[in-house]
Amino acid sequence: MSETAIEFQGVVAGYKDFMILNELSFQARSGAITLLLGPNGAGKSTVLKTLFGLLKVRQGKILLHGEDITHSSARELLARGIAFVPQGRNLFGQLTVYQNLELGGITLGMKTTHERIPEVLDRFPRLKERLHSQASTLSGGEQKQLEIGRALLLRPSVLLIDEPSIGLSPQIVAGVFELLRQLTAQGLTVLMVEQNVNSALKISDDALALASGTCVLHKPAAELLLDPNIERLFLGAGLPAEESSAAV
Secondary structure, three states, X not given: OOOEEEEEEEEEEEEOOEEEEEEEEEEEEOOOEEEXXXXXOOOHHHHHHHHOOOOOEEEEEEEEOOEEOOOOOXXXXXXXXXXXXXOOOOOOOOOEHHHHHHHHOOOOOHHHHHHHXXXXXXHOHHHHHOOOOEHHHOOHHHHHHHHHHHHHOOOOOEXXXXXXXXXXXXXXXXXHHHHHHHHHHOOOEEEEEOOOHHHHHHXXXXXXXXXXXXXXXXXXXXXXXXXXXXXXXXXXXXXXXXXXXXXX
């Protein structure tokens, strides 16, 4: 059994006075892809934002490899090896691919960033071909590659990624998922939110189902893929009471 990379202990968090996470507790294994699933409003994206220090923890603790990071800032978490690829497009459209990569490594300093950019481009040959093109002219798949590549400049130990398949063709999505599998084989820990549940489960190691900001099920992804309750979990009907209480 892999060691625990991320642990939430009774975390309460949300927006202003509206709490989304309600004493949420779970663990994510090191070097594994853990998929967060559940209906809209269940708290999936809020988990990533809270873990990355974008939302305040009102109660409970968050641990990274056993160390308390509950009140760390996003900058401090970057330094600790956590990178976040949020939902949607988060690029500087008028800047080139190379300039976007430079900005991605701003916390590293330019010398280190310039040394690392070639290793990112080796993973994404298409970005190398379009190195001096404006980011706004890239296809959706190329833009997603650039976002992930920018995060990888930091050589993170933990990657948080929110809905990577949005707006992408099935072929491009398959390529993104394959990259995530390759990265975890090299030791990266991935915590992912993804609407394409069946495809995501096929490449994930573990799956957590959330409902109303709490964990209602935690299983190996391969088992959940065969679970007849998967559609009800994703669409929001929830688990039968006896299964929910047994799964937490």
